[in-house]
Amino acid sequence: MPDRALSTPLDDSFERYLQDKGKGRGGDGGNYRRNAARELERFAEWAAGDRGDDDWTGIVPDDVNRVPTFDDLDERVFREYARHLGGDRGLKQNTVQTYYRYISAWCGWCVNEGYLEAHYAQRASAMAPLPEDDGRKPGDQQAWTSEQRHALTRYVDEQARDAVEAYTTLPEDTDPLDKQRGRYAALKAARDRALVFVLAYTAVRVGELLRDPNDPRRRGVRWEDLSLDDGSMDVYRKKQQWDAASLPDPVISPLRSYCQLMHPPTERWPVFPTFDQRTLAELVREELAERGERPEAITERRAEYARDLLLALDEDIRPPSITTDGARSILQRLSDAAEIDIDHPKHAYLAPHGGRRGMGEVLVRAFGYTVAARYLDNSEEMVRERYSHIEAGELGDVATEALNDVDSNLDR
Structure with a gap:
């Protein structure tokens, strides 16, 4: 990998990445771009030692006076950032996962663009400190x-x-x-x-x-x-x-x-x-x-x-x-x-x-997943996943009915 790429400051890559991921003319729009920009800025501040504990000085060696560059990145850096995200900041498990995915996606893009030689953020050791998803299902949402x-x-x-x-x-x-x-x-x-x-x-x-x-x-x-x-x-x-x-x-x-x-x-x-x-x-x-x-x-x-x-x-x-x-x-x-x-x-x-999800509930219960998927402009697979709690409840009713039949036969 060229030394020029390794010596590039991290934030020099942000705008190109965000344009590639943005929507509209020039890649200037889109919620993903906005959210990714926010998380990249947080990552850059953390890497420079501006976000973290009092004893956190960033990823640049203490005896070096410069901004963080790609030469400073390896899987240990992303492991430490995963640990930082999962720290005692009141973030839910799936929120931590989401924030890390923004940085991981940027890391993958940097590999394709020649800034990095490997996708360090996706290595098992880097992701190990991440909390498991809290298992919150769409049916739990409003x-x-x-x-x-x-x-x-x-x-x-x-x-x-x-x-x-x-x-x-x-x-x-x-x-x-x-x-x-x-x-x-x-x-x-x-x-x-x-x-x-x-x-x-x-x-x-x-x-x-x-x-x-x-x-x-x-x-x-x-x-x-x-x-x-x-x-x-x-x-x-x-x-x-x-x-x-x-x-x-x-x-x-x-x-x-x-x-x-x-x-x-x-x-x-x-x-x-x-x-x-x-x-x-x-x-x-x-x-x-x-x-x-x-x-x-x-x-x-x-x-x-x-x-x-x-x-x-x-x-x-x-x-x-x-x-x-x-x-x-x-x-x-x-x-x-x-x-x-x-x-x-x-x-x-x-x-x-909640209005959309409420209508989804009504349609799935009344007409099934296929009709609901067409009305919601989603795939049937996605609708089944998002409203899996309905099917689980219906299967529970079936199981209850089956058990009642068995018990009634035993009582005869």
């Missing part, structure tokens, strides 16, 4: 129960109905700003209802539905992506291609009434736009300025509206979709307001992925 789904959808439906009725029954002589406030409240309640119903019944991944700041291709569904008459919605799937997802009957009415209330100026508007006032204020000011409006005129124009969202609708200033994190915040707020009973070690609210 899945909305039928009772939780009903409670949340009933709550948002009541909130939207009340808000829409309050707006549409305002007297004709209502002050224009008060009327705008009523419309804004109705729009927000209708948006929240539509979002909850879509997450609860379509089993679409939240990353396929909303904007992901780390992946430019995931800009959130637009009205042009929906066909309410056909009951379908085009989404950019996890498998990196566009595909049609089903919109079952419970979802159609909330979406249709929401669309009528919003009356988006074009079909390119996001179905679930952000309502963040700071974001919308900046967007409105910048767009009107680009259209030639003077600052004084922009201020006067904004003063005519109770909320910048309403001005954006009138002027066709298209806002961004809410993000996946935004959806989690909304569901947290709604779960608290609806006073839903939630007993889960990780989430104190009904998380977006």
Whole structure:
């Protein structure tokens, strides 16, 4: 191996690796890239002696003054890092495994690119300190129960109905700003209802539905992506291609009434736009300025509206979709307001992925793994693995019935 490669600082390889693993044009997007970048930065800091115990000085010999290079790496380094990850930091076993896999994947890439002569991170001695996976099954992860789904959808439906009725029954002589406030409240309640119903019944991944700041291709569904008459919605799937997802009957009415209330100026508007006032204020000011409006005129124009969202609708200033994190915040707020009973070690609210898993539970129990796999856009093998607890329970019932039959025959 060339000495040049061995003398290369570790972090000189990071950007190339992340571009290879990233998504979108130039490899700049994707959750994997973001997570891998975070773990590589932690590894680099640890290797330099900046993360660890007080007596940890890094992987460079004490009598040498330089940054860590590939010449410093061997299986003992990765063994020590595995021990560091598994230390007393409160990380779960499978989290430690996940963090180590990011570094191991980078190590394998470095071998292929000529930075290293061997995949040290995958050697048995390097991985020995890693804790065993804690065996947590997908069935242990949050899945909305039928009772939780009903409670949340009933709550948002009541909130939207009340808000829409309050707006549409305002007297004709209502002050224009008060009327705008009523419309804004109705729009927000209708948006929240539509979002909850879509997450609860379509089993679409939240990353396929909303904007992901780390992946430019995931800009959130637009009205042009929906066909309410056909009951379908085009989404950019996890498998990196566009595909049609089903919109079952419970979802159609909330979406249709929401669309009528919003009356988006074009079909390119996001179905679930952000309502963040700071974001919308900046967007409105910048767009009107680009259209030639003077600052004084922009201020006067904004003063005519109770909320910048309403001005954006009138002027066709298209806002961004809410993000996946935004959806989690909304569901947290709604779960608290609806006073839903939630007993889960990780989430104190009904998380977006729980809606998908809840629908998976319903479909597997009602129609089996094959139908559920098609609806969930997963392989049947993966669905069987993720919902193995259902089959285990059913087999337990079969075993119980068999034992009862045997016992009854012995009693005769």
